[in-house]
Amino acid sequence: MPQFDTVIRHGTLATASDVFAADLGVIGGRIAAIGIGLGPGAREIDATGKLVLPGGVDGHCHLDQPTSDGSQSADDFETGTRSAACGGTTTVIPFACQFKGQSLRDAVTDYHRRADGKAVIDYAFHLIVSDPTDQLLGHDLPALIHDGYTSFKIYMTYDDMKLNDRQVLELLSVARRDGAMAMIHAENADFIGWLTDKLLAAGHTAPRYHADSRPMLVEREATHRAIAMAELADVPILIVHVSGREAIEQIHWAQGRGMRIYAETCPQYLVLTEHDLHGHGMEGAKCICSPPPRDKANQAAVWDALAGGTFHIVSSDHAPFRYQDPKGKMLHGANTPFNWIPNGVPGIETRLPILFSEGVKKGRISLQRFVELSATNPAKMYGLHPRKGSLAIGADADIVIYDPDRKVTITNSMLHHNVDYTPYEGLEVTGWPETVLSRGEVVVEGGTCVAQPGRGAFLRCDTPDLARPKVTAV
Amino acid sequence: MPQFDTVIRHGTLATASDVFAADLGVIGGRIAAIGIGLGPGAREIDATGKLVLPGGVDGHCHLDQPTSDGSQSADDFETGTRSAACGGTTTVIPFACQFKGQSLRDAVTDYHRRADGKAVIDYAFHLIVSDPTDQLLGHDLPALIHDGYTSFKIYMTYDDMKLNDRQVLELLSVARRDGAMAMIHAENADFIGWLTDKLLAAGHTAPRYHADSRPMLVEREATHRAIAMAELADVPILIVHVSGREAIEQIHWAQGRGMRIYAETCPQYLVLTEHDLHGHGMEGAKCICSPPPRDKANQAAVWDALAGGTFHIVSSDHAPFRYQDPKGKMLHGANTPFNWIPNGVPGIETRLPILFSEGVKKGRISLQRFVELSATNPAKMYGLHPRKGSLAIGADADIVIYDPDRKVTITNSMLHHNVDYTPYEGLEVTGWPETVLSRGEVVVEGGTCVAQPGRGAFLRCDTPDLARPKVTAV
Amino acid sequence: MPQFDTVIRHGTLATASDVFAADLGVIGGRIAAIGIGLGPGAREIDATGKLVLPGGVDGHCHLDQPTSDGSQSADDFETGTRSAACGGTTTVIPFACQFKGQSLRDAVTDYHRRADGKAVIDYAFHLIVSDPTDQLLGHDLPALIHDGYTSFKIYMTYDDMKLNDRQVLELLSVARRDGAMAMIHAENADFIGWLTDKLLAAGHTAPRYHADSRPMLVEREATHRAIAMAELADVPILIVHVSGREAIEQIHWAQGRGMRIYAETCPQYLVLTEHDLHGHGMEGAKCICSPPPRDKANQAAVWDALAGGTFHIVSSDHAPFRYQDPKGKMLHGANTPFNWIPNGVPGIETRLPILFSEGVKKGRISLQRFVELSATNPAKMYGLHPRKGSLAIGADADIVIYDPDRKVTITNSMLHHNVDYTPYEGLEVTGWPETVLSRGEVVVEGGTCVAQPGRGAFLRCDTPDLARPKVTAV
Amino acid sequence: MPQFDTVIRHGTLATASDVFAADLGVIGGRIAAIGIGLGPGAREIDATGKLVLPGGVDGHCHLDQPTSDGSQSADDFETGTRSAACGGTTTVIPFACQFKGQSLRDAVTDYHRRADGKAVIDYAFHLIVSDPTDQLLGHDLPALIHDGYTSFKIYMTYDDMKLNDRQVLELLSVARRDGAMAMIHAENADFIGWLTDKLLAAGHTAPRYHADSRPMLVEREATHRAIAMAELADVPILIVHVSGREAIEQIHWAQGRGMRIYAETCPQYLVLTEHDLHGHGMEGAKCICSPPPRDKANQAAVWDALAGGTFHIVSSDHAPFRYQDPKGKMLHGANTPFNWIPNGVPGIETRLPILFSEGVKKGRISLQRFVELSATNPAKMYGLHPRKGSLAIGADADIVIYDPDRKVTITNSMLHHNVDYTPYEGLEVTGWPETVLSRGEVVVEGGTCVAQPGRGAFLRCDTPDLARPKVTAV
Numbered sequence A, B, C, D: 001m002p003q004f005d006t007v008i009r010h011g012t013l014a015t016a017s018d019v020f021a022a023d024l025g026v027i028g029g030r031i032a033a034i035g036i037g038l039g040p041g042a043r044e045i046d047a048t049g050k051l052v053l054p055g056g057v058d059g060h061c062h063l064d065q066p067t068s069d070g071s072q073s074a075d076d077f078e079t080g081t082r083s084a085a086c087g088g089t090t091t092v093i094p095f096a097c098q099f100k101g102q103s104l105r106d107a108v109t110d111y112h113r114r115a116d117g118k119a120v121i122d123y124a125f126h127l128i129v130s131d132p133t134d135q136l137l138g139h140d141l142p143a144l145i146h147d148g149y150t151s152f153k154i155y156m157t158y159d160d161m162k163l164n165d166r167q168v169l170e171l172l173s174v175a176r177r178d179g180a181m182a183m184i185h186a187e188n189a190d191f192i193g194w195l196t197d198k199l200l201a202a203g204h205t206a207p208r209y210h211a212d213s214r215p216m217l218v219e220r221e222a223t224h225r226a227i228a229m230a231e232l233a234d235v236p237i238l239i240v241h242v243s244g245r246e247a248i249e250q251i252h253w254a255q256g257r258g259m260r261i262y263a264e265t266c267p268q269y270l271v272l273t274e275h276d277l278h279g280h281g282m283e284g285a286k287c288i289c290s291p292p293p294r295d296k297a298n299q300a301a302v303w304d305a306l307a308g309g310t311f312h313i314v315s316s317d318h319a320p321f322r323y324q325d326p327k328g329k330m331l332h333g334a335n336t337p338f339n340w341i342p343n344g345v346p347g348i349e350t351r352l353p354i355l356f357s358e359g360v361k362k363g364r365i366s367l368q369r370f371v372e373l374s375a376t377n378p379a380k381m382y383g384l385h386p387r388k389g390s391l392a393i394g395a396d397a398d399i400v401i402y403d404p405d406r407k408v409t410i411t412n413s414m415l416h417h418n419v420d421y422t423p424y425e426g427l428e429v430t431g432w433p434e435t436v437l438s439r440g441e442v443v444v445e446g447g448t449c450v451a452q453p454g455r456g457a458f459l460r461c462d463t464p465d466l467a468r469p470k471v472t473a474v
């Protein structure tokens, strides 16, 4: 009689701490045992020569998120989570975004409707607060935090999202009091507006000018300000999608003063540069995201901060807009000015392969650090640990069996998102996910998603330990 | 028939990454399985309500180390390792110290003789190079690194140990080429000498003046210089026993520039202050170590750097000299001037309890971070991972069953070292090791060491991954 | 026949560069000669044992400035300039402040009306832009700059003054293009509002809470942001009334990156501390100004930055409100909450004596640095050099004959402003102005102002050299 | 009857503070008057359209300094001071260098013998201490300081000069106690030795490898260490010949902490780069000096620090060795390895023209800052102010009448030193000294030195105010 539902045998397991050879046994969708020569499983998977990793946790992606400019998210919860799963990710945390005037609870309800019956892997929601009324601050947000939506994103830019400093402080106070992780998009809206108008007035509308409209100091300033607000409110924050040296320096400075400032970067800042915005015709539009990719020196700075300890998580910031599409990058036609091009790059499927290949294989980070950045820390950051993000007894059996040696040239046709391009077209990587399990169930096999839409479950997040203010009195 | 030699049941296991409830099974001295409801063990240990942690790895302690001033190490490998084990430590890495003129191999041979038949837990050796001849640099040291002595300490101070910058660079070149971790004692010898002579000339001989002879900038300067040498030689280094803000700032600065500079601190910098050197009569001599404990603000800076990521390991720097002893702190009689008082404090047994109580229990660090700092990272730093330092399949079953709630007031009579005092006399801590296993064998039970001297084995260290130079070209 | 209108004989002259014994001869209101044994003057002034200094230039003071809260400036141009003159200042640069909705030219006209016929010494105007319409940016401000109003102040806080970042950038662009010096009041309005509401909600209304409503980081954040805007607009700026370490660090950091960031501090940050807000009853209201005085450590940091080169000018920021007055500090009665208490301290007369006594006499700064900070640099900063601010041939004979040894205990009854208190009551200083000349005419003699109101002339300011952007291309 | 010995009429005078039109009258070799329409002079010099500046003070040059390697200083006090004078410099401060074993007084006597009867302009001596015996520290050096040798240079590198940290501290203690300015050559000798041996072992002997043997961090480390020693000894120091960013950052950091750390740079770091060491054959030898010129980015950093306030003086560090000469750069023949090539570049005559043209004319620094850096501050730094370095009444009439518009292409044939090359060959500059007066006597006229050797006088230096420790207690 099989002792386990599933046994993954002869693999090399990795956690954020350790790498070792062992079998892994699953019972009831959870990791039940790790050991040498485990008893038989109803299903046996041979992982000889493979890595057995916790499934990736993508702590920052946008799925089926309505916009106010007429553009359309190319991925819904079905295509998005399928693409994620094929890339080795077993948990995604997209956003439930409040429109101004909308109640936050209604927004959440709407997003649940969007996700229901579609997701192939588990998901939680970050909230996005765009209209922090007294009702929201005093009741709705605390109630949602209590209900398991324990993180929210604050925008310092984008006209329909941005909050002023006072509003940010009010929200950080809620984060502190009710125990939530505040994620901050740190770019100075006024700076961007001023630069954009100058560029447009000079007739500079091509995609490449997107980078000129948001130079490094736009991000540095907002990062410093965000840190100051975290200091004032005495609460940890996470700075999302950090793109280069000057922002890193602010974060590193704050960390050196003993503050709990966490930071995220994304593959686009690890392998793209502003040069990718300079392509022929509108090609650059494919790589328009905010903050924009920087130059090679900044890219090196991001790698250094990743190999060191300044960064805590690597997310995709998957924001899927089709390229040749009037609801995508060509929103205002074939010459859409850079400031009207929807922001974002797709990358939910390529996140792990790029980080593994450029990071682990090139010797910049250890395999443990890879696991930590892409799975364990995101789970911890957002209150999903120990359920998700590690190979621990009792944790959900979200597992990726990874072929560390497979050579793949990334091309969009092999990806499973609903976007008509990938910014990483032609990038050669070593290593690719082979088999993916979600709660013990094989959802990807041989590169094909075999999961039924709707099998993915909504996850209530716990209060993240990392969101606790620093203990200063003893 | 028992499936395991030993099963530790119903405990809460912790690694540097995760905390979870599970049983742990040992076969042949190694961790064979971790899981829910493991099969029976020949020996069953109930860990209900207890933490099951990897045994501590003390990466910095001095045992039976001869001196040149007539003082005598109070602990040999028997008392020292017994004390360590009783404090939850299952691996120690003391030093094999070359005397000037002595061959390094002879030094190692001598230290093996000192350890043979005495240690109750496993041990490796760091080398101390005090006389870097061409023979040593070109042959002896590389050969010893090859033989498993893959770390060595470099002193920038102490007359009989200190190397000049040229010699340090030569040694760092060996570390780079042959793959060893260089540990650096960073204090400026000339600064200390100058200050000491001024203090003595002014008649300031009491123990408290030890602190004045080695102010923070003595350490800051040497730390900056050590970092510069690491940069020049392009090799990681570890700065040992970092005591306060200015040194931390240098390390943090270097880390922010992408350098692999590791750092260690010790309990004496976490709970003692310079005020402890001000005791009645010669009492202050009990706390004389170098660098000296600093003030409260520096102590807070050390905690911040520990909770953040600037520090990588916490060691004891156990350096045992008896207080009321003409071969100890009273080396030159009842009024021994501070500069003749042997440097060092005992602490091999109290390291884990202090870090656990002041760190985990007071909410400054997580349990995972505790494990990382005290066991996993030291093992990684010195090429002992994955054999030591974690609860991983295949690892040595070096395990401490820790009572997280036991309240203990530290007093010297309860400790097992051969020193007549502890600097932590009267300190109240919460949590204490209950049962300790080394390679699956119970060595401490109910606070008593039950292991035979000599059972501890010498460990050949691997090349530490952390000692690899940063990859810069891609 | 006299060769000079006036000769000041046997004094010790000081410039920002040199100190030397000489006579000084005036012809036609200008300095005509400096030398040994000058020929006779129609008037001869013996300065034996005295310093002969350029008259102070107070680059920041508020005179007869209407408010929107019902408070009233205690000093008009007559009492204000008389007080200034008695304190050794011969040029003041108060503000012409635009109300929202008012044209900038009308504001200037109004202020000229206020000054006409009243001033006893020369004066120029900084503009305050509170409503940067397109008309103002495109026409009015450039025209006024052209007419000699070559500096303007930007507020980042105060409800009726504050500009958003976009507006600041627009104004800095004008400063760059048309050649003006932008002065920035750097405090974050939202932070202050948030803190103030929290304090008030907790019932904390006493004067001392003013300091809690504007802690150091309120100023640090705005300083960083102001620097970022200067960087973006590529133009020098001056940060006014810098109060402590964290703001200084930002400025120092920017200067170290090669930016032209100038900085001002004031006597209140050199001798007062937040403790002065803690007085009995409402006494603290006397010292309410923004930013507030900080603690002793910050005060020391201000002195260090003054003795070093981080600061460029010392101004009074004289903002005169009577204490026992329903149009002054008691605006809302005897228990006026801190946030309704008019901001500002008087100090136009005590600026030089305090800086001289605490700075030069206590050995913190040289006499040349005193002259530079209090006279020469303000004149340069605002386009009044070489007419004002130095003892140079051809310069206006604005001269103070200073008794360096006179001991004075400051008390309000000896001062000439129209305020009923001085925050420096009881402060003992060494050195006091004895005789003051404006354009060669004695305006203060024996501590008495002998000048007719209206003799002071309006000064058109030149484009300040210091406002030029850094040359980067060669 | 003439009122003045000499009147310089109709010029534009400049001090470190001011620029103004005036006449200048000289009596008895001193500046007696500055004013409009001065009375007649026995000699009248028309300076219409010209600048009238204080003669340059070259605070760092080497004249007739014996070496230990067989090389020979190309310039003695006659050719050296003549070249200086022709370049607008009226005071030089070369070194009196102690050989190990020699008494410092004997060294001084020897140098006086070398200077006697030769100098055409005034001179003082810095001491160089290479052998700080107790006799020297306790008696000889204090006595010489008392006699007017109030500055000394400390070498942290060069085998025959370098002192260890202890010796440096002893010397800084003397500087503090007896009131002298300590100048520090900050390069780490051990680092250089290690790098040099590696380069030579690899066969890299060409001049260009000089730069590789002394990279930026060699200087950065020593700068940090020097600052630490100044902090420990609590005394100001001057870091000489600072070459680039990393050293500047250390200095700027120290200044930001309130320390009195002064800094000097030289024209070679303002216009040369390491590329100039890459010339054909041995051409690079012409530009070998220590520290070596850096890259363009470092050059820009030096300019920024010059335009800001980090640097205090610009000196020539004139160290004259002939190029095609077996006692010069070709010391060991036509392929002299870089480490045997005498260090130093000539530049005593080109210092002011390069700084004026590249600095003032290109808009990087003001004319006042030029005067401050090249004349006033060096005089203040070394106790020669107010006698030298400014246009002040009573000061020595050391004056240069400077044609600000003359265009000159620098070529060695036009220079007056005894070196067979200039590193600035072909450099086009605008502005050149026309007439130079020393103590009222014309010493250069129309580009020709008309002074008799021996007319230059030895200057006893006062205790420099700038060498006083910071006042901290009040």
Ligand SMILES: [Zn+2]
Pocket: A185, A240, A241, A290
């Ligand atoms: Zn975002």
Ligand SMILES: [Zn+2]
Pocket: A060, A061, A062, A317, A319
């Ligand atoms: Zn996003």
Ligand SMILES: [Zn+2]
Pocket: B185, B240, B241, B290
């Ligand atoms: Zn040590």
Ligand SMILES: [Zn+2]
Pocket: B060, B061, B062, B317, B319
């Ligand atoms: Zn030690």
Ligand SMILES: [Zn+2]
Pocket: C185, C240, C241, C290
């Ligand atoms: Zn203000």
Ligand SMILES: [Zn+2]
Pocket: C060, C061, C062, C317, C319
């Ligand atoms: Zn003001």
Ligand SMILES: [Zn+2]
Pocket: D185, D240, D241, D290
């Ligand atoms: Zn030198």
Ligand SMILES: [Zn+2]
Pocket: D060, D061, D062, D317, D319
């Ligand atoms: Zn030199």
